[in-house]
Amino acid sequence: MPELPEVETIARAIKPELVGKTILSADLRWARTLAIPSPLQFKKQIIGQKILDVSRRAKYLIINLESYNLLIHLRMSGDLMIRTGKIKPEKHDRLLLYLSDRKYLAFNDTRKFGRVWLTNKSEEILGKLGPEPLGTGFTAKWLFENLQARKRYLKPLLLDQTFIAGLGNIYTDECLHIAQLHPLAASNNVTQKQADALHKAIRAVLKEGIRRNGASIDWVYRGGDYQNHFRVYGRDDEPCAVCGTKIQKLTVGQRGTHVCPNCQRLR
DNA sequence: AGAAATACCCGTACGC
Protein backbone atom coordinates (compact mmCIF):
# COMPACT_ATOMS: atom_id res chain seq x y z
CA MET A 1 0.00 0.00 0.00
CA PRO A 2 1.43 3.40 -0.91
CA GLU A 3 2.25 5.61 2.00
CA LEU A 4 -0.59 8.12 1.87
CA PRO A 5 -0.77 10.94 4.34
CA GLU A 6 -4.05 11.08 6.14
CA VAL A 7 -6.53 13.91 5.91
CA GLU A 8 -7.89 14.94 9.31
CA THR A 9 -10.79 12.82 10.57
CA ILE A 10 -10.82 10.61 7.49
CA ALA A 11 -7.86 8.91 9.09
CA ARG A 12 -9.82 7.23 11.83
CA ALA A 13 -12.32 5.79 9.35
CA ILE A 14 -9.60 3.79 7.63
CA LYS A 15 -10.09 0.36 9.13
CA PRO A 16 -7.12 -1.89 8.30
CA GLU A 17 -8.70 -4.71 10.28
CA LEU A 18 -11.18 -5.16 7.41
CA VAL A 19 -8.47 -6.63 5.21
CA GLY A 20 -8.99 -10.34 4.57
CA LYS A 21 -12.69 -10.37 5.48
CA THR A 22 -15.35 -11.37 2.98
CA ILE A 23 -18.62 -9.48 2.55
CA LEU A 24 -21.48 -11.89 3.14
CA SER A 25 -24.45 -9.56 2.73
CA ALA A 26 -25.40 -5.93 2.39
CA ASP A 27 -28.25 -3.96 3.94
CA LEU A 28 -28.83 -0.63 2.23
CA ARG A 29 -31.03 1.34 4.57
CA TRP A 30 -31.07 4.66 2.74
CA ALA A 31 -31.05 4.16 -1.00
CA ARG A 32 -29.55 7.52 -1.93
CA THR A 33 -26.42 6.72 0.02
CA LEU A 34 -25.51 4.54 -2.93
CA ALA A 35 -24.31 6.73 -5.80
CA ILE A 36 -23.60 3.81 -8.11
CA PRO A 37 -24.65 1.20 -9.14
CA SER A 38 -28.35 0.37 -8.61
CA PRO A 39 -29.16 -1.33 -5.29
CA LEU A 40 -29.80 -4.59 -7.09
CA GLN A 41 -26.49 -4.51 -8.94
CA PHE A 42 -24.73 -3.43 -5.78
CA LYS A 43 -25.82 -6.48 -3.81
CA LYS A 44 -25.14 -8.82 -6.69
CA GLN A 45 -21.64 -7.45 -7.16
CA ILE A 46 -20.49 -6.96 -3.58
CA ILE A 47 -21.64 -10.21 -2.01
CA GLY A 48 -18.81 -12.71 -1.79
CA GLN A 49 -16.12 -10.10 -2.42
CA LYS A 50 -13.04 -10.27 -0.26
CA ILE A 51 -11.51 -7.07 1.11
CA LEU A 52 -7.93 -6.82 -0.14
CA ASP A 53 -6.86 -3.36 1.00
CA VAL A 54 -8.08 -0.20 2.68
CA SER A 55 -6.70 3.21 1.77
CA ARG A 56 -7.58 6.81 1.06
CA ARG A 57 -7.43 9.42 -1.69
CA ALA A 58 -8.39 12.97 -0.73
CA LYS A 59 -11.53 12.62 1.40
CA TYR A 60 -12.52 9.35 -0.21
CA LEU A 61 -12.00 6.05 1.55
CA ILE A 62 -11.07 3.24 -0.79
CA ILE A 63 -11.95 -0.33 0.05
CA ASN A 64 -10.26 -2.47 -2.53
CA LEU A 65 -12.21 -5.65 -3.31
CA GLU A 66 -11.36 -8.52 -5.61
CA SER A 67 -13.30 -7.20 -8.60
CA TYR A 68 -14.31 -3.70 -7.57
CA ASN A 69 -13.44 -0.71 -5.47
CA LEU A 70 -15.84 0.45 -2.82
CA LEU A 71 -15.42 4.22 -2.46
CA ILE A 72 -16.89 5.95 0.57
CA HIS A 73 -17.21 9.68 1.17
CA LEU A 74 -18.26 10.55 4.72
CA ARG A 75 -19.09 14.16 3.85
CA MET A 76 -19.93 15.96 7.11
CA SER A 77 -21.72 13.64 9.47
CA GLY A 78 -20.71 10.24 8.17
CA ASP A 79 -18.70 7.72 10.15
CA LEU A 80 -17.64 4.12 9.78
CA MET A 81 -17.72 1.65 12.60
CA ILE A 82 -17.12 -2.04 12.96
CA ARG A 83 -19.51 -3.76 15.34
CA THR A 84 -19.93 -7.32 16.53
CA GLY A 85 -23.01 -9.09 15.23
CA LYS A 86 -24.68 -8.84 18.62
CA ILE A 87 -24.82 -5.07 18.55
CA LYS A 88 -27.97 -3.73 16.94
CA PRO A 89 -27.83 -1.22 14.08
CA GLU A 90 -28.28 2.41 15.05
CA LYS A 91 -30.86 4.94 13.99
CA HIS A 92 -28.74 6.72 11.40
CA ASP A 93 -27.04 3.68 9.86
CA ARG A 94 -27.32 3.98 6.08
CA LEU A 95 -25.45 0.91 4.90
CA LEU A 96 -24.47 -2.28 6.69
CA LEU A 97 -21.99 -4.78 5.33
CA TYR A 98 -21.99 -8.10 7.12
CA LEU A 99 -18.59 -9.77 7.21
CA SER A 100 -17.20 -13.28 7.42
CA ASP A 101 -15.96 -12.76 10.99
CA ARG A 102 -19.45 -12.23 12.45
CA LYS A 103 -18.90 -8.53 12.59
CA TYR A 104 -20.38 -5.88 10.39
CA LEU A 105 -19.28 -2.58 8.97
CA ALA A 106 -21.78 0.23 9.54
CA PHE A 107 -21.85 3.46 7.56
CA ASN A 108 -23.64 5.83 9.90
CA ASP A 109 -24.60 9.27 8.61
CA THR A 110 -27.06 11.50 10.42
CA ARG A 111 -27.42 14.07 7.67
CA LYS A 112 -27.52 11.73 4.70
CA PHE A 113 -24.92 13.59 2.67
CA GLY A 114 -22.41 10.74 2.58
CA ARG A 115 -22.09 8.61 -0.56
CA VAL A 116 -20.84 5.17 -1.53
CA TRP A 117 -19.72 4.00 -4.96
CA LEU A 118 -19.05 0.45 -6.09
CA THR A 119 -17.06 0.60 -9.29
CA ASN A 120 -14.21 -0.86 -11.25
CA LYS A 121 -13.51 2.57 -12.74
CA SER A 122 -12.38 4.52 -9.69
CA GLU A 123 -10.48 6.94 -11.88
CA GLU A 124 -13.75 8.39 -13.15
CA ILE A 125 -14.40 9.59 -9.61
CA LEU A 126 -10.90 10.16 -8.26
CA GLY A 127 -9.16 11.26 -11.45
CA LYS A 128 -10.15 14.92 -11.33
CA LEU A 129 -8.87 15.51 -7.82
CA GLY A 130 -5.97 17.87 -7.19
CA PRO A 131 -2.77 16.91 -5.40
CA GLU A 132 -2.61 15.63 -1.85
CA PRO A 133 -1.61 18.63 0.27
CA LEU A 134 0.67 16.48 2.38
CA GLY A 135 2.08 14.58 -0.57
CA THR A 136 5.33 15.20 -2.39
CA GLY A 137 3.63 16.72 -5.43
CA PHE A 138 2.35 19.67 -3.43
CA THR A 139 5.28 22.05 -3.25
CA ALA A 140 5.44 25.82 -2.68
CA LYS A 141 6.55 26.16 -6.30
CA TRP A 142 3.57 24.19 -7.52
CA LEU A 143 1.23 26.28 -5.41
CA PHE A 144 2.64 29.60 -6.59
CA GLU A 145 2.52 28.62 -10.25
CA ASN A 146 -1.00 27.27 -10.03
CA LEU A 147 -2.30 30.27 -8.08
CA GLN A 148 -0.84 32.45 -10.82
CA ALA A 149 -2.55 30.38 -13.49
CA ARG A 150 -5.98 31.05 -12.00
CA LYS A 151 -7.84 34.22 -11.26
CA ARG A 152 -10.12 33.37 -8.40
CA TYR A 153 -10.77 34.33 -4.83
CA LEU A 154 -8.41 32.37 -2.63
CA LYS A 155 -10.97 30.73 -0.41
CA PRO A 156 -13.22 29.14 -3.05
CA LEU A 157 -10.11 28.04 -4.92
CA LEU A 158 -8.65 26.32 -1.85
CA LEU A 159 -11.99 24.61 -1.27
CA ASP A 160 -12.03 23.36 -4.85
CA GLN A 161 -11.02 19.70 -4.62
CA THR A 162 -9.83 19.69 -8.21
CA PHE A 163 -7.27 22.33 -7.23
CA ILE A 164 -6.07 20.83 -3.94
CA ALA A 165 -7.76 17.79 -2.46
CA GLY A 166 -8.44 17.80 1.24
CA LEU A 167 -9.19 21.26 2.58
CA GLY A 168 -12.66 21.94 3.97
CA ASN A 169 -14.25 25.12 5.23
CA ILE A 170 -12.70 25.13 8.69
CA TYR A 171 -9.19 24.27 7.60
CA THR A 172 -9.28 26.86 4.81
CA ASP A 173 -10.14 29.66 7.23
CA GLU A 174 -7.41 28.51 9.60
CA CYS A 175 -4.67 28.30 7.00
CA LEU A 176 -5.54 31.66 5.43
CA HIS A 177 -5.25 33.29 8.84
CA ILE A 178 -1.89 31.68 9.53
CA ALA A 179 -0.63 32.76 6.11
CA GLN A 180 -2.08 36.25 6.71
CA LEU A 181 -4.01 36.15 3.46
CA HIS A 182 -7.52 37.44 2.91
CA PRO A 183 -10.07 34.90 1.60
CA LEU A 184 -11.12 37.40 -1.04
CA ALA A 185 -7.58 38.01 -2.29
CA ALA A 186 -7.17 37.18 -5.97
CA SER A 187 -5.13 34.04 -6.50
CA ASN A 188 -3.06 35.60 -9.29
CA ASN A 189 -2.02 38.48 -7.02
CA VAL A 190 -0.40 36.21 -4.44
CA THR A 191 3.37 36.70 -4.32
CA GLN A 192 5.94 33.92 -4.18
CA LYS A 193 6.58 34.75 -0.55
CA GLN A 194 2.87 34.60 0.29
CA ALA A 195 2.52 31.32 -1.58
CA ASP A 196 5.37 29.93 0.51
CA ALA A 197 3.56 30.99 3.67
CA LEU A 198 0.29 29.51 2.45
CA HIS A 199 1.95 26.25 1.50
CA LYS A 200 3.49 26.00 4.94
CA ALA A 201 0.18 26.92 6.64
CA ILE A 202 -1.83 24.33 4.71
CA ARG A 203 0.52 21.57 5.74
CA ALA A 204 0.70 22.76 9.33
CA VAL A 205 -3.08 23.03 9.72
CA LEU A 206 -3.74 19.59 8.24
CA LYS A 207 -1.05 18.00 10.37
CA GLU A 208 -2.46 19.61 13.47
CA GLY A 209 -5.96 18.45 12.52
CA ILE A 210 -4.72 14.89 12.12
CA ARG A 211 -2.76 15.04 15.35
CA ARG A 212 -5.85 16.16 17.21
CA ASN A 213 -8.03 13.58 15.44
CA GLY A 214 -10.08 16.26 13.69
CA ALA A 215 -12.56 18.71 15.09
CA SER A 216 -15.93 18.33 16.81
CA ILE A 217 -17.98 21.33 15.82
CA ASP A 218 -21.37 20.16 16.98
CA TRP A 219 -22.69 16.97 18.46
CA VAL A 220 -23.05 15.29 15.07
CA TYR A 221 -19.66 16.22 13.63
CA ARG A 222 -17.71 14.09 16.03
CA GLY A 223 -13.98 14.00 16.01
CA GLY A 224 -11.08 15.12 18.13
CA ASP A 225 -10.40 18.37 19.93
CA TYR A 226 -9.06 20.61 17.20
CA GLN A 227 -12.05 22.91 17.75
CA ASN A 228 -10.39 24.03 20.98
CA HIS A 229 -7.44 25.31 18.99
CA PHE A 230 -9.13 27.22 16.18
CA ARG A 231 -7.59 30.61 15.51
CA VAL A 232 -10.51 32.17 13.63
CA TYR A 233 -13.18 29.59 12.78
CA GLY A 234 -16.26 30.18 14.93
CA ARG A 235 -14.48 32.93 16.83
CA ASP A 236 -16.29 35.89 15.34
CA ASP A 237 -16.34 38.85 17.77
CA GLU A 238 -13.50 37.33 19.78
CA PRO A 239 -10.03 38.91 19.80
CA CYS A 240 -7.43 37.59 17.37
CA ALA A 241 -4.78 35.64 19.28
CA VAL A 242 -2.07 37.35 17.26
CA CYS A 243 -3.06 41.03 17.39
CA GLY A 244 -6.21 41.33 19.51
CA THR A 245 -8.38 42.74 16.73
CA LYS A 246 -11.96 41.52 16.75
CA ILE A 247 -12.43 38.61 14.36
CA GLN A 248 -15.07 39.14 11.70
CA LYS A 249 -17.42 36.70 10.03
CA LEU A 250 -18.29 37.18 6.40
CA THR A 251 -19.72 35.14 3.58
CA VAL A 252 -17.47 34.08 0.72
CA GLY A 253 -18.83 31.81 -1.97
CA GLN A 254 -21.88 31.04 0.21
CA ARG A 255 -19.65 29.82 3.01
CA GLY A 256 -19.23 31.21 6.50
CA THR A 257 -15.77 32.74 6.56
CA HIS A 258 -13.76 34.03 9.50
CA VAL A 259 -10.99 36.60 9.24
CA CYS A 260 -8.87 38.88 11.33
CA PRO A 261 -9.25 42.20 9.49
CA ASN A 262 -5.86 43.33 10.76
CA CYS A 263 -3.77 40.22 10.06
CA GLN A 264 -5.50 39.40 6.77
CA ARG A 265 -5.58 42.55 4.70
CA LEU A 266 -6.95 42.78 1.22
CA ARG A 267 -4.04 44.32 -0.69
C1' DA B 1 -15.17 26.93 -20.57
C1' DG B 2 -14.82 28.35 -16.26
C1' DA B 3 -16.93 30.15 -12.30
C1' DA B 4 -20.80 30.95 -9.39
C1' DA B 5 -25.19 29.55 -7.54
C1' DT B 6 -28.21 25.96 -6.07
C1' DA B 7 -29.75 21.48 -4.20
C1' DC B 8 -29.23 18.06 -1.12
C1' DC B 9 -30.04 16.86 4.63
C1' DC B 10 -31.53 17.17 9.63
C1' DG B 11 -30.70 18.17 14.66
C1' DT B 12 -30.18 22.15 17.02
C1' DA B 13 -30.79 26.89 18.52
C1' DC B 14 -33.22 30.53 18.12
C1' DG B 15 -37.48 34.05 17.83
C1' DC B 16 -42.26 34.75 18.46
Next chain:
DNA sequence: TGCGTACGGGTATTTC
Protein backbone atom coordinates in the same frame (compact mmCIF):
# COMPACT_ATOMS: atom_id res chain seq x y z
C1' DT C 1 -44.59 25.49 25.78
C1' DG C 2 -45.04 25.00 20.99
C1' DC C 3 -44.31 26.09 16.45
C1' DG C 4 -41.63 27.96 12.48
C1' DT C 5 -37.25 29.03 10.60
C1' DA C 6 -32.31 29.69 9.89
C1' DC C 7 -28.02 27.39 10.08
C1' DG C 8 -23.89 24.54 8.57
C1' DG C 9 -20.92 21.04 6.59
C1' DG C 10 -18.90 19.05 1.06
C1' DT C 11 -19.79 18.26 -3.49
C1' DA C 12 -22.77 17.04 -7.74
C1' DT C 13 -25.55 19.47 -10.56
C1' DT C 14 -27.45 23.48 -12.65
C1' DT C 15 -27.15 28.10 -14.13
C1' DC C 16 -24.76 32.00 -15.64
